[in-house]
Structure formats: C-alpha cells, structure tokens
Amino acid sequence: MSDLVISLGFSGVPVELQANFAAALAYLRAQVSPATLRAYQSDFKIFCSWCDLHGLSRVPATPESLILFLANQAQGGISAVTLERRMASIRYIHQLKNIPSPTDHVHVRATLAGIKRTHGSQARQQKEPLLDHQLLEMLAFTPNTLAGARDRAILALGFAGAFRRSELAALEFADLKFDRLGHLICNIQRSKTDQSGKGFEKPIYNGSQFQAVVRLKAWLNEAGITEGPVFRRIDWAGGATEQALSGQWIGRVVKKYAGLIGLEVKDFGAHSLRSGFITSAGERDVQLYKIMEVTGQKDPRTVLRYLRRANLFKNHAGDSFL
16 A cells, blocks of 8 residues: 555444545545645655654654755755655645644754755756747658647647646547637646636637647547547557547657657657747737736746746847947
8 A cells, every 4th residue: 555545544444435435535635636646655755765764753753853854865965846845745644644744843944945045946957948930840740640640739739728738638528619710718627726626718729830720620530539538549550549648648749759850859848838839929929918818827927937038038138239
C-alpha cells in the first residue's frame, strides 16, 4: 500500500460498506490533481526514507525534524522550489490524518525563507514558446497517416486554444461544441487553476493558417470518434484505440516535430503550445483580457510574465541611439 493510502481511523469496515470506503478514499485523493498527487507521493517517500534512516517519526513529524530535513536537502543541492513542494506533501499527509502540520511552524517557515535567501529560488527552466511560424513548419512535417492527422489536431488545437497538456489529455468528444461559423467551444471541465471542477468554455478560432477546427474534425472523422477521449493512442495496425493519450505523450508529440524542424528538443514541450499562443498574441499587441479569455487564466500577472518577454525589445529605450 502507498504511503498516501489514508487511514480514516476505521477498523473492521463492514463488508457492505467496503465499496463506500473505497469511494471515500478516491474522493479524498481527488481534491488534488493526479499529477500533484504523484509529486506528493514521490516527495513524501523521500521524507519517509530520510526519517527512517535517522530514526525519526514520519507522522506526526516535528518542527525540529523538518528543519534538519530542509537543511540536509538544501546542502545536497535541492532547490527551494522543490523543497516548498516537499513541505506541501508533508502538510497534505498531516491534514488528511487530521494532525496539526509542523510545516506551519514559524521556525520551519523561517528556515525555508533562509534557504531561498541563501541559495535563491532556482525555479525550473520554462520551456521555450513555439511561435506561429515555427508551428506552421511543424505541421508541414506531419505524415498523411491517421497518426499524422491526430498530431496535426494536437498541435493546431493546442496552440489555437493555449491548452495545458492536462486539458488536451482530458478532452472528451462531449466537451466539443462546433458552431455554424466554423469555430469551436471546448468545455474544460477541470484545469490546473480550477481543481473544484467548475469548468469554463474555451473559444477556438479556426483561422486561415492553422485551421485548428478543420484539423480536429479531420482527425475525429478519420478515427471514427463520436464519444469518449478526443486524443487517443494508435494501435500496431494503425487504428485508433479507446485509450486516451497522457499529458506526457502530448509532450512527446511536440518534441518530435520540434526536432524535425531543427529546434533543440530539450527546450520545447507541451507547454510550448500554450506559451507560444500567449507570446504570439503579445507580439501583436492583443489586449490582455482577450488573451485570458482563451487561456482561462485568472491572474493577469501570470500572462504578463509571458508578454514582458515577448515585448522586451519592442520600443526599446536604446532603439533611437544605439
């Protein structure tokens, strides 16, 4: 059993309630996304191994043990960003067990702040944005096969809708609403910033260059998809399976075609589609709120980080004399 299997304090659950008990555990885990849960599992396993090595209690953990753990990790070159996530995993476990979390102790917070001040945040390198002209080149490299039709739809729709990879992977046929003008509205049932599942509608403009809606329809028709996951794996015979693509697989699709047009593969991933849309829109002075209508972001500061990079050399202070 995983360290994240939660003990609710029940003993000897009656047979007739076993299904309810399993469902309760599933609902508890569903409060965070699968990707976050995997990260928490990995981080908490590291903390547990460290505690076992030194004979310290895993749960409940003490502020003193967390301070020592943070120092050990920081001295080993682990970034403050990763340490914040590891503290979040420890907090998550304590909360699920209804135990006060030592991660909120003033000395623990002060230690983490000191690590940031000493070593810096060392945030991970963001993937490079794929700009519109690069994506057009990538689309030209897709083969005339069923897999090629799928990849064209992934690339064009992912860019035109500024999708997160998790949103593309979770997209279902029932989430698609085509209008008579040739555009599309995608119902995003859950996203990174909408863990409660309220959902939002993402407008997809077909356009004359990328034709994301046309390419998506072509994939759906060729694959015979009328229900279930939109983006699926292809079997050995070249047909579409029932199995949805994972977010990681979508990232591999982007990397594949980035490499084919001569880009450095390690610099690009699924997020390059999302950041590429924002950057391309920013270069054309599209209004912030219009960009956010597509991305679904709630905090304008997130979008502004992309736009600042896109406009670094626009109206540069030294343009008239350097």
